[in-house]
Amino acid sequence: xxxxxxxxxxxxxxxxxxxxxxxxxxxxxxxxxxxxxxxxxxxxxxxxxxxxxxxxxxxxxxxxxxxxxxxxxxxxxxxxxxxxxxxxxxxxxxxxxxxxxxxxxxxxxxxxxxxxxxxxxxxxxxxxxxxxxxxxxxxxxxxxxxxxxxxxxxxxxxxxxxxxxxxxxxxxxxxxxxxxxxxxxxxxxxxxxxxxxxxxxxxxxxxxxxxxxxxxxxxxxxxxxxxxxxxxxxxxxxxxxxxxxxxxxxxxxxxxxxxxxxxxxxxxxxxxxxxxxxxxxxxxxxxxxxxxxxxxxxxxx
Amino acid sequence: xxxxxxxxxxxxxxxxxxxxxxxxxxxxxxxxxxxxxxxxxxxxxxxxxxxxxxxxxxxxxxxxxxxxxxxxxxxxxxxxxxxxxxxxxxxxxxxxxxxxxxxxxxxxxxxxxxxxxxxxxxxxxxxxxxxxxxxxxxxxxxxxxxxxxxxxxxxxxxxxxxxxxxxxxxxxxxxxxxxxxxxxxxxxxxxxxxxxxxxxxxxxxxxxxxxxxxxxxxxxxxxxxxxxxxxxxxxxxxxxxxxxxxxxxxxxxxxxxxxxxxxxxxxxxxxxxxxxxxxxxxxxxxxxxxxxxxxxxxxxxxxxxxxx
Numbered sequence: 001x002x003x004x005x006x007x008x009x010x011x012x013x014x015x016x017x018x019x020x021x022x023x024x025x026x027x028x029x030x031x032x033x034x035x036x037x038x039x040x041x042x043x044x045x046x047x048x049x050x051x052x053x054x055x056x057x058x059x060x061x062x063x064x065x066x067x068x069x070x071x072x073x074x075x076x077x078x079x080x081x082x083x084x085x086x087x088x089x090x091x092x093x094x095x096x097x098x099x100x101x102x103x104x105x106x107x108x109x110x111x112x113x114x115x116x117x118x119x120x121x122x123x124x125x126x127x128x129x130x131x132x133x134x135x136x137x138x139x140x141x142x143x144x145x146x147x148x149x150x151x152x153x154x155x156x157x158x159x160x161x162x163x164x165x166x167x168x169x170x171x172x173x174x175x176x177x178x179x180x181x182x183x184x185x186x187x188x189x190x191x192x193x194x195x196x197x198x199x200x201x202x203x204x205x206x207x208x209x210x211x212x213x214x215x216x217x218x219x220x221x222x223x224x225x226x227x228x229x230x231x232x233x234x235x236x237x238x239x240x241x242x243x244x245x246x247x248x249x250x251x252x253x254x255x256x257x258x259x260x261x262x263x264x265x266x267x268x269x270x271x272x273x274x275x276x277x278x279x280x281x282x283x284x285x286x287x288x289x290x291x292x293x294x295x296x297x298x299x300x301x
Numbered sequence: 302x303x304x305x306x307x308x309x310x311x312x313x314x315x316x317x318x319x320x321x322x323x324x325x326x327x328x329x330x331x332x333x334x335x336x337x338x339x340x341x342x343x344x345x346x347x348x349x350x351x352x353x354x355x356x357x358x359x360x361x362x363x364x365x366x367x368x369x370x371x372x373x374x375x376x377x378x379x380x381x382x383x384x385x386x387x388x389x390x391x392x393x394x395x396x397x398x399x400x401x402x403x404x405x406x407x408x409x410x411x412x413x414x415x416x417x418x419x420x421x422x423x424x425x426x427x428x429x430x431x432x433x434x435x436x437x438x439x440x441x442x443x444x445x446x447x448x449x450x451x452x453x454x455x456x457x458x459x460x461x462x463x464x465x466x467x468x469x470x471x472x473x474x475x476x477x478x479x480x481x482x483x484x485x486x487x488x489x490x491x492x493x494x495x496x497x498x499x500x501x502x503x504x505x506x507x508x509x510x511x512x513x514x515x516x517x518x519x520x521x522x523x524x525x526x527x528x529x530x531x532x533x534x535x536x537x538x539x540x541x542x543x544x545x546x547x548x549x550x551x552x553x554x555x556x557x558x559x560x561x562x563x564x565x566x567x568x569x570x571x572x573x574x575x576x577x578x579x580x581x582x583x584x585x586x587x588x589x590x591x592x593x594x595x596x597x598x599x600x601x602x603x604x605x606x607x608x609x
Contacts, residue, residue, distance in 0.1 A: 020416045026408065027425035030481065033437045033444070034428060040440065116339045123336030127329045135340070142347050144534065145589060146541035148562050152582040153350030155570065176342025200324065206331040235433045237545040238563060242570050256435035257549040264439070271436040282431040286424060289431075293486055294493040296535075 034275070041268040044081040084269035095252070095270045102251035102274075105167060105240075106233045109174035110226055117180035118222070122210050124181070125188040126196070136185065139178040147238045158243060169243040174233060180225050186295055187221035188214060224292025227285050231278050358579035373580040383581065386565035389472075389558060394540040397476045401536040402529060404480060405487030412488070413495050423492075427485035434482070438549045442466075445474050466551060471559045478546045483539050487532045494528035495521070530596050537592060 088095050124136055142150070150173070158169040191214065199209050215222075240250050247255070252274050256267065282289065361369045377383050408426060412419050429437075445451050445465040452462045465474050498521060506516050522529075544563030547555055553567065562585065569577045 016414065016416055019411050019414050020418070023408075023411050023416060023418075023422050027422055030425050030429055030485075033440045033481070034432055036440045036443075037437055116342065119335040120339030123332045123334075123339075126332040126335075127325075132336075135336075138348070139343065141590070141593075142343065144538055144593060145586060146538060147544075148541065148566050149582045149586045149589065150347065151566070151570075152354050152578050153347055155578075156350040156353055157346050172342070173346045176339060176346050178339075178343060178347075181339055200328070206328050206335070210335070231431055235435070235545070237434070237548060238542075241548075241567060253433050253435040257438060257552070267439055271439055275432050275436045278431045278433065279428075282428065286427070289427070290423075290489050293489040296490075296531075 037268060037275070038272050039076060041084055041265075041272040042080050042082070043077040043265065043268075044079065044083050047078055047081075084265045085273075087266055088269045088273065092266065095255075095266070095273075098250065098252040098255045099270075099273065101249060102234065102253060105170050105236075105251050106230065108171055109233050110229050112171075112175040113177060113180045113229055114222060114226055116175055117184050117225070118215065118218070119210075120181045121184035121188045121218075122214055124185040125191075125214075126206070126209075136182075139181055143178045143182050151238060151242055154239075155242060164243065165245050165249070167249070170236075170239050173239075179232075180229060183225045183228070183292070183295060184218065184221060187218055191217055220288060220291060221295065223285060223288040224295065227281055227289050228292050228296075230281060234278055354579045354582055357575050358583050360576075362576065373576045374584065377577055377580040377584070380577075382560070382565055382568070385557065385560055386562045389560055390541065390562045393472065393475065393479075393543065393559075393561070394537055396472075397479050397540050397543075398533060398536045400476065401480055401483055401487055401540075402532050405484045405532065406491050406525075406529075408484060408488040409491030409495055412492060423489075426488055429482050430485045434545050435549055438546075441474075441478065441550065467556050469556075469558045471551070471556045474550075475543060475547055475559055478550075479540065479543050482546070483536060487536060490528055490532050490535075491525065494525050498524045530599070534593060534596055 124132055154169075154173045155164070157173075158164045161168075163169045163172070195213060196209050199213055204212070235253055236251065237254055240254050244250060247258075252270070256271060256274065358373050359368055359370055361367045361372070412422055416422075443449055447462060447464050451465065456462065463470050465471065502520060503516065506520060511519075541562065544561050547559050547561060547564075551559070553564070555564070562581075566578065566581060569581065
């Protein structure tokens with residue numbers, strides 16, 4: 001009897017060890033591209049070009065060619081060097097300029113989408129009726145539409161309003177995107193109705209209920225949604241390509257792919273710098289992010 | 302789920318003309334006021350222009366405005382580039398979406414076990430979601446370079462070198478990149494769903510000596526059905542966004558097999574061919590509505606006996 005139990009324990013242990021091992025392998029695979037990008041950014045430019053200068057050699061026609069030499073992929077630089085960062089930060093302002101473009105495009109969208117959406121979510125939560133349910137359903141459909149569909153209407157409006165090729169063409173559709181409305185409404189509708197009714201009976205006006213009850217209870221949800229909006233727009237490619245014809249205005253997420261062969265080392269440093277804000281947000285707000293994703297589930301409710 | 306509070310705010314019914322009733326009626330009006338900014342923006346930037354898009358898809362050009370009905374659709378549908386883009390997008394979704402659902406469910410089930418470092422693993426699997434595609438595209442090019450590490454690795458098994466980004470194998474690279482980026486997100490959804498399965502049901506099943514497979518197939522899958530639906534929809538939507546990765550990896554004119562819908566749209570934008578754009582956008586939206594509808598119906602059918 002005892003022997004059998006011990007064998008069972010051992011089998012359990014083996015199973016856990018196996019699963020841990022598999023998970024660890026996956027984790028390494030998942031982290032590798034990120035870690036490699038960071039370590040490569042600390043190599044001196046000479047080391048970079050001797051490792052894989054050939055990868056990005058371009059032909060006259062602009063296509064990328066291959067030279068039949070070995071590409072050395074190194075995990076750890078021979079010598080840690082900050083020269084790439086120094087160049088990016090002090091000598092070539094164009095990258096910082098593009099970084100600033102990203103900031104200036106993304107931050108207003110996050111802030112104002114949240115502001116507009118928290119109002120709308122409150123509107124959808126209070127005094128629900130048939131009409132509001134129909135409108136909410138339209139919001140869900142719009143949220144699920146891919147860019148291939150929504151960019152055409154966005155382009156038309158931008159043209160009518162004469163804001164094409166300005167930041168407004170990115171800002172306005174972003175601010176009114178139904179995504180945050182959907183998320184916050186889902187969350188607010190979980191607040192027990194009795195809480196708001198009690199306040200109402202006590203004579204609180206709508207503004208007071210919104211400001212003093214709904215918003216404080218939704219703080220966590222606001223953080224979650226803010227993170228989700230931020231990572232989505234920090235990563236934007238489609239909108240600037242179509243709505244901003246001037247490459248000077250493009251955010252770094254688009255510009256990074258247009259590196260020249262001489263600047264690969266720089267590009268690694270810029271890529272790393274571009275990763276920093278979302279990774280900081282991630283490290284501080286992982287739990288909010290997880291909660292936000294979880295709320296996104298249960299779309300039917 | 303949300304139906305619980307359906308009557309939020311409607312619960313108070315005073316006598317006609319009472320002070321409370323007046324307050325409720327006033328509140329109703331005010332609640333539309335809160336909705337107004339968003340509603341106006343959505344109408345202006347999405348709904349109204351979409352109606353115009355429908356109109357544009359039915360006329361010959363914006364100036365002449367002669368109704369040609371389905372001519373634009375026929376013109377787009379018979380366009381070789383459109384066919385290629387639609388076929389590639391479809392093929393990609395058919396391959397990548399089921400893979401994304403199955404693999405992320407596996408990851409979630411792995412983390413559902415009592416293994417050490419669970420939260421660290423979760424962080425690792427989730428981190429690709431945070432990193433902008435543009436940042437890791439360089440290393441991706443190095444990895445899948447003709448003389449890169451991936452070719453070295455498959456060389457160990459005696460396979461020939463593959464020109465990953467400039468052959469039909471490009472699709473494989475894109476699928477891997479897509480999975481890398483999206484598995485973590487799906488995994489979180491599945492983890493939450495696995496966590497919400499009532500423990501007593503699982504315990505009873507174990508007491509009745511059900512095999513792990515039976516537990517998975519007869520219990521877990523039923524409870525997961527609505528999450529599987531949601532993950533499928535989200536993966537599908539994200540699979541249409543894979544243009545980002547392709548564009549950043551290969552530019553405007555990629556290898557034929559990874560020429561996607563968004564490439565086609567971009568070219569149509571460059572020509573400013575409104576009819577082409579409108580017809581393509583509407584076809585795309587019809588396909589989306591049909592897909593979402595089918596998925597909802599399927600879920601209603603399979604998940605109706607467990608209300609999650």
